[in-house]
Amino acid sequence: MTSVNTLIVQTPAASCDVELAKGPWEFDQLPGYGPGASENDRIPEPVVRPGQLPAAYQRMSDEELHARIRAAKETLGEKLVILGHFYQRDEVIQYADFVGDSFQLANAALTKPDAETIVFCGVHFMAETADILARPEQQVILPNLAAGCSMADMADEDSVEACWEDLLELYGTEPDADGRQPVIPVTYMNSSAALKAFCGRNGGIVCTSSNAATVLEWAFERGQRVLFFPDQHLGRNTAKAMGVPLEQMPMWNPRKPLGGNSVDDLESARVILWHGFCSVHKRFSVAQIEKARAEHPGVKIIVHPESPMPVVDAADAAGSTDAIRKFVIASQPGDTIAIGTEINMVNRLAAEFPDRTIFCLDPVVCPCSTMYRIHPGYLAWTLDGLVAGEVRNEIVVADDVATDAKVALERMLAALPR
Ligand code: SF4
Numbered sequence: 001m002t003s004v005n006t007l008i009v010q011t012p013a014a015s016c017d018v019e020l021a022k023g024p025w026e027f028d029q030l031p032g033y034g035p036g037a038s039e040n041d042r043i044p045e046p047v048v049r050p051g052q053l054p055a056a057y058q059r060m061s062d063e064e065l066h067a068r069i070r071a072a073k074e075t076l077g078e079k080l081v082i083l084g085h086f087y088q089r090d091e092v093i094q095y096a097d098f099v100g101d102s103f104q105l106a107n108a109a110l111t112k113p114d115a116e117t118i119v120f121c122g123v124h125f126m127a128e129t130a131d132i133l134a135r136p137e138q139q140v141i142l143p144n145l146a147a148g149c150s151m152a153d154m155a156d157e158d159s160v161e162a163c164w165e166d167l168l169e170l171y172g173t174e175p176d177a178d179g180r181q182p183v184i185p186v187t188y189m190n191s192s193a194a195l196k197a198f199c200g201r202n203g204g205i206v207c208t209s210s211n212a213a214t215v216l217e218w219a220f221e222r223g224q225r226v227l228f229f230p231d232q233h234l235g236r237n238t239a240k241a242m243g244v245p246l247e248q249m250p251m252w253n254p255r256k257p258l259g260g261n262s263v264d265d266l267e268s269a270r271v272i273l274w275h276g277f278c279s280v281h282k283r284f285s286v287a288q289i290e291k292a293r294a295e296h297p298g299v300k301i302i303v304h305p306e307s308p309m310p311v312v313d314a315a316d317a318a319g320s321t322d323a324i325r326k327f328v329i330a331s332q333p334g335d336t337i338a339i340g341t342e343i344n345m346v347n348r349l350a351a352e353f354p355d356r357t358i359f360c361l362d363p364v365v366c367p368c369s370t371m372y373r374i375h376p377g378y379l380a381w382t383l384d385g386l387v388a389g390e391v392r393n394e395i396v397v398a399d400d401v402a403t404d405a406k407v408a409l410e411r412m413l414a415a416l417p418r
Pocket residue numbers: 087123148149150151152190278279280281342368369370371
């Protein structure tokens with residue numbers, strides 16, 4: 001059985017943080033995202049995500065943890081569905097009934113209406129989304145409550161509301177002659193339920209990296225401009241590919257008056273980008289792409305659109321995790337492929353396609369530090385709880401928030417990827 005320690009040690013590159021070899025429970029009580037996170041990642045106060053794993057589970061051997069997970073799955077049968085994101089570690093993903101990106105998993109949660117419990121091996125916003133879309137009788141569990149997303153936390157509800165007030169004061173609330181609203185809010189899936197609800201209440205929509213272009217088209221049909229949060233890179237890369245000039249994409253920094261922009265800049269804006277990013281995808285660089293091309297002539301390079309724009313421009317292709325997977329499937333035996341996304345997914349593709357040379361663009365291995373917190377210990381503890389009739393680490397979105405968020409999520413589900 002592979003453990004996180006062996007995963008890191010077996011990888012031929014250095015890890016971005018030696019602390020990653022420790023159990024994630026070592027960091028459950030620390031005020032931050034733990035090892036692997038960028039120094040710019042800060043959990044906003046007063047968000048607290050305690051994730052203390054009982055000591056008995058911390059001490060269990062890998063064999064015992066996996067035996068407990070298998071036994072609990074067997075006992076719970078059809079009452080349980082486990083969802084696993086592509087970025088999840090192998091020791092956990094092997095138990096998932098569905099593996100996919102956030103768009104696919106949002107849909108997958110709907111395909112098991114008879115399951116009493118959805119265990120989401122991903123991060124907090126994904127479990128919230130599953131709870132919003134699930135039937136009221138279904139319960140959603142996030143095995144470790146400390147599995148947040150640093151990007152999602154970069155846009156909090158108060159800051160977005162304050163931005164929205166400034167924009168409405170500037171643009172007014174009247175539609176133009178074509179019936180288009182002054183501004184449409186679009187939130188990336190990687191955001192809190194509160195922000196999805198904000199979009200639902202204000203004529204907006206949720207997008208994923210799979211359907212971002214379809215969603216922006218939807219928004220431009222209804223609005224003169226878009227407020228896109230929290231990921232500046234996905235917003236910029238998607239809008240640029242649709243022909244929106246960079247000078248019409250000002251960035252909104254919530255700590256500055258008018259987001260740090262002039263009135264003129266905002267009046268000519270087509271897409272206002274929030275000042276957020278993913279600390280994993282921010283690591284990819286043009287220099288890495290140049291090095292890969294120099295060392296592997298003929299290499300094909302694909303990156304995730306959460307990567308900075310120069311990286312996307314220098315790659316051969318950019319796409320969601322599902323698109324990256326399809327890119328590899330469509331390649332030929334003998335091909336060399338460099339991928340700019342999270343290391344667990346890259347390692348899994350490399351193992352699945354041994355007749356291709358597949359490697360991560362970043363030579364310093366850095367997993368998503370929050371996804372990494374779903375260790376088999378937490379999965380065993382929550383599943384054992386279900387067997388004993390105890391629901392541990394349930395994610396419950398308040399009804400009023402869920403109602404508005406569902407409006408924006410259902411618009412997202414109808415916006416199929418191109
Ligand atoms: S990879 Fe980045 S955006 Fe995705 S969950 Fe991890 S921190 Fe969040």
